[in-house]
Amino acid sequence: MKITDIRVRIVNNGNDKLKAVASITIDDELVVHDIKVINGKDGYFLSMPSRKTNEGEFKDIVHPIKTEVREMLKEKILAAYEEALKNQQ
Numbered sequence: 033m034k035i036t037d038i039r040v041r042i043v044n045n046g047n048d049k050l051k052a053v054a055s056i057t058i059d060d061e062l063v064v065h066d067i068k069v070i071n072g073k074d075g076y077f078l079s080m081p082s083r084k085t086n087e088g089e090f091k092d093i094v095h096p097i098k099t100e101v102r103e104m105l106k107e108k109i110l111a112a113y114e115e116a117l118k119n120q121q
Contacts, residue, residue, distance in 0.1 A: 033101070036060045038112040040069070042120055051076070052116065054109045064094055067105075069113050078106050
């Protein structure tokens with residue numbers, strides 16, 4: 033699996049935790065939208081696209097199965113986020 037494109041939209045809505053929303057393209061074939069960059073108490077993390085169930089819980093619509101893939105996504109998306117911040121200034 034190769035990430036062929038990452039697009040990051042910086043969010044300035046007064047929410048201190050939500051910093052950006054990203055979309056990734058995988059192998060120039062599949063796009064995943066609405067990956068959130070969150071600033072948590074232990075640093076930045078990704079929140080995968082999710083939906084609210086009838087019980088009020090949020091369930092991921094798409095998510096990596098392997099830890100290595102999650103870490104690779106985090107590394108690449110956070111790097112793109114940092115670049116977007118630089119370009120914004």
